[in-house]
Amino acid sequence: MAKLTIADLKRIKEEYHQGLREGGFRVKITVHMGTCGIAAGARPIMNAVMEELAKANLKDVAVTTSGCAGLCSKEPMATIELTGEPPVKYISLTDEKMRKIFAEHVLGGKPVKEYALVVGHETTY
Amino acid sequence: MICAGTGCVANGSLKVKDALEAELIKRNLQNEIKIVLTGCNGFCAKGPVMVVYPEDIFYQLVKPADVPHLVEEHFIKGRPVQKFLYTPPAQKDAIPVMNEIPFFKHQVLRALRNRSLIDAEKIEEYIARDGYMAAAKALTEMTPEQIVSEMKRSGLRGRGGAGFLTGLKWELCARVQGDIKYILCNGDEGDPGAFMDRSVMEADPHSVLEGMIIAAKAINAHYGYIYVRAEYPLAVQRLQLAIEQAKDHGLLGKDILGTGFDLDLEIYQGAGAFVCGEETALMASIEGKRGMPRAKPPFPAVKGLWQRPSVLNNVETFANIPPIILHGADWYASLGTEKSKGTKVFALSGALNNIGLVEVPMGTPLKTIIYDIGGGIKGNRKFKAVQMGGPSGGCIPHSLIDTPVDFENINKTGAIMGSGGMVVMDETTCMPAMAKFFLEFTEDESCGKCVPCRIGNKTLLTILQRITNGEGREGDIELLLALSQQIKDTSLCGLGQTSPNPVLTTIKYFRDEYEAHIKDHKCPARVCTPLIEFKVNEEKCKKCGLCFKNCPVNAITWEKGKVAYIDQEKCTKCKTCIKNCRFWAID
Numbered sequence: 149m150a151k152l153t154i155a156d157l158k159r160i161k162e163e164y165h166q167g168l169r170e171g172g173f174r175v176k177i178t179v180h181m182g183t184c185g186i187a188a189g190a191r192p193i194m195n196a197v198m199e200e201l202a203k204a205n206l207k208d209v210a211v212t213t214s215g216c217a218g219l220c221s222k223e224p225m226a227t228i229e230l231t232g233e234p235p236v237k238y239i240s241l242t243d244e245k246m247r248k249i250f251a252e253h254v255l256g257g258k259p260v261k262e263y264a265l266v267v268g269h270e271t272t273y
Numbered sequence: 274m275i276c277a278g279t280g281c282v283a284n285g286s287l288k289v290k291d292a293l294e295a296e297l298i299k300r301n302l303q304n305e306i307k308i309v310l311t312g313c314n315g316f317c318a319k320g321p322v323m324v325v326y327p328e329d330i331f332y333q334l335v336k337p338a339d340v341p342h343l344v345e346e347h348f349i350k351g352r353p354v355q356k357f358l359y360t361p362p363a364q365k366d367a368i369p370v371m372n373e374i375p376f377f378k379h380q381v382l383r384a385l386r387n388r389s390l391i392d393a394e395k396i397e398e399y400i401a402r403d404g405y406m407a408a409a410k411a412l413t414e415m416t417p418e419q420i421v422s423e424m425k426r427s428g429l430r431g432r433g434g435a436g437f438l439t440g441l442k443w444e445l446c447a448r449v450q451g452d453i454k455y456i457l458c459n460g461d462e463g464d465p466g467a468f469m470d471r472s473v474m475e476a477d478p479h480s481v482l483e484g485m486i487i488a489a490k491a492i493n494a495h496y497g498y499i500y501v502r503a504e505y506p507l508a509v510q511r512l513q514l515a516i517e518q519a520k521d522h523g524l525l526g527k528d529i530l531g532t533g534f535d536l537d538l539e540i541y542q543g544a545g546a547f548v549c550g551e552e553t554a555l556m557a558s559i560e561g562k563r564g565m566p567r568a569k570p571p572f573p574a575v576k577g578l579w580q581r582p583s584v585l586n587n588v589e590t591f592a593n594i595p596p597i598i599l600h601g602a603d604w605y606a607s608l609g610t611e612k613s614k615g616t617k618v619f620a621l622s623g624a625l626n627n628i629g630l631v632e633v634p635m636g637t638p639l640k641t642i643i644y645d646i647g648g649g650i651k652g653n654r655k656f657k658a659v660q661m662g663g664p665s666g667g668c669i670p671h672s673l674i675d676t677p678v679d680f681e682n683i684n685k686t687g688a689i690m691g692s693g694g695m696v697v698m699d700e701t702t703c704m705p706a707m708a709k710f711f712l713e714f715t716e717d718e719s720c721g722k723c724v725p726c727r728i729g730n731k732t733l734l735t736i737l738q739r740i741t742n743g744e745g746r747e748g749d750i751e752l753l754l755a756l757s758q759q760i761k762d763t764s765l766c767g768l769g770q771t772s773p774n775p776v777l778t779t780i781k782y783f784r785d786e787y788e789a790h791i792k793d794h795k796c797p798a799r800v801c802t803p804l805i806e807f808k809v810n811e812e813k814c815k816k817c818g819l820c821f822k823n824c825p826v827n828a829i830t831w832e833k834g835k836v837a838y839i840d841q842e843k844c845t846k847c848k849t850c851i852k853n854c855r856f857w858a859i860d
Binding site (some may be wrong): 150151153157158161165178180182184212213214215216220222227236260264265270272 | 413530
């Protein structure tokens with residue numbers, strides 16, 4: 149990997165955001181996998197997502213992980229973000245709930261209100 | 274365009290305009306976004322109304338309190354806020370937005386700014402959120418003196434618990450002559466119940482690395498260690514990967530970003546000792562010696578790791594540094610109280626509904642954190658006390674629940690804010706037993722070097738064990754108080770200087786409970802088994818039968834409408850009946 153310059157830092161940031169906007173990703177699924185999430189069972193949730201993704205054979209879904217989302221008592225959690233819409237945080241997930249969310253929100257575009265906690269971004273300033 | 278027709282003005286649209294103006298200035302958008310007041314828009318029933326161009330989005334029922342959320346989501350993130358869009362009456366059921374959920378509404382994320390948004394194993398995601406831009410600025414546009422000055426002006430105080438002014442610590446080390454200096458990160462996080470640092474190290478390891486680069490530039494250090502407790506394998510793994518990726522990208526190692534500045538960082542794993550969170554013990558540990566503190570002066574800034582000038586900062590402190598360099602000291606100091614600037618991360622645990630990690634501005638009342646953010650006490654029980662600062666801290670009772678949380682105000686109660694652990698206790702907690710629990714920990718973790726801590730804590734523990742065993746003696750409370758004060762005054766390091774705090778604060782606020790244990794041989798919270806008779810109090814028994822239904826050994830007889838009775842021969846003293854009784858009817 150080449151050593152970066154400051155101009156490179158700016159370029160990477162620009163490319164990353166552009167990639168998100170134009171990269172053809174319609175949906176981004178983030179499974180929260182801090183120690184709290186893993187202890188509560190985030191790995192089976194991630195497996196469920198990967199299985200459903202393979203079944204649906206989609207190319208426009210990005211799956212990623214992050215660390216602890218803050219509400220440790222409601223893990224396992226996942227966040228689904230459709231392009232152009234604010235992210236939706238789902239809590240207290242099970243294998244079954246995740247698959248239902250995949251079907252209705254990821255494929256169908258409609259958030260599953262019963263499993264959702266909140267919509268939007270946290271204040272980071 | 275904000276409607277300023279009579280209808281909307283009557284509904285407060287001018288207040289919305291003022292709030293919007295203030296928020297735009299705060300977020301530095303006032304030159305990009307123009308506010309225009311218009312005449313009546315027509316849809317008066319849904320005022321105040323606002324139309325945003327160029328997207329032509331129509332917002333209704335906007336209130337001043339909604340403005341920050343709207344600016345954040347729409348103007349900065351580019352997503353129109355669904356909640357304020359007009360929805361035809363049929364589509365009522367919206368999922369709540371962030372500022373409707375108390376858990377999120379009161380939080381402001383600075384140290385945790387990247388939480389839930391990045392994959393810790395992908396450096397590009399950190400860079401995409403302005404990662405390493407602060408390090409770039411510090412290395413190319415600022416002198417060490419300017420960096421120190423900015424840190425001092427920000428008012429950032431050590432987040433590990435001691436609260437020493439970070440900028441001052443850096444200045445003291447920067448002044449010392451020496452070609453070899455060390456920048457150290459304290460990732461030991463020994464407090465039981467604290468997981469703030471673990472979360473940062475696992476979820477956002479680069480924020481720690483970037484903070485260390487900036488600190489290294491300020492003090493002129495080119496080597497550093499991150500001391501991580503071995504009990505955090507995921508944190509060790511993520512930090513290790515982050516260091517490797519940073520090195521590959523020229524963000525660590527020789528000639529960072531082509532600026533000529535070198536910094537090499539290494540991880541050192543702890544071996545399970547709480548005392549190694551103390552800075553001189555930590556340094557002894559890295560040197561391969563037994564983790565034992567030493568007297569100060571000389572302070573580590575002058576003579577630290579391997580006798581070289583060293584600065585040790587906490588993980589959360591480092592995580593706060595990049596934003597301060599990027600957005601400035603004034604921005605950082607705009608939140609918080611007079612002597613405690615910025616935000617603090619707290620780890621909420623215990624008897625709360627919402628257990629988790631929260632970051633709030635300093636000065637937020639304890640009540641807000643426990644009831645609004647924490648969601649109140651689980652199982653409809655009553656709040657009794659909150660232990661702040663782990664085993665070095667103290668308990669705070671309900672009478673002080675309005676206390677604003679910052680260094681000074683919490684110190685006044687006799688507790689310490691500490692590193693941020695908040696263990697909430699309800700009415701089913703026995704305070705002398707709690708003090709004993711913390712002393713068991715600190716007595717075990719004492720390194721043994723100095724008499725007050727080694728022998729003093731052991732003695733405190735012995736007395737507390739007697740008290741909770743029903744063998745308390747007249748004069749025990751006075752002895753605990755005198756001994757505690759002596760240990761605090763004469764111990765060599767912070768472990769001994771703070772280990773009596775749980776004893777002192779529980780006696781201060783719950784003396785009656787100690788007296789009940791000693792004089793009446795009773796445990797009011799029904800926790801200390803030797804002090805429980807396991808007899809049903811016939812006056813208090815509400816004849817609900819819950820104890821009978823839950824007893825695992827069928828030692829209770831009960832019939833509908835009758836008082837319950839416990840057979841002492843069969844009873845195994847497991848306390849299941851007590852845990853189920855809501856009327857405190859079993860003595």
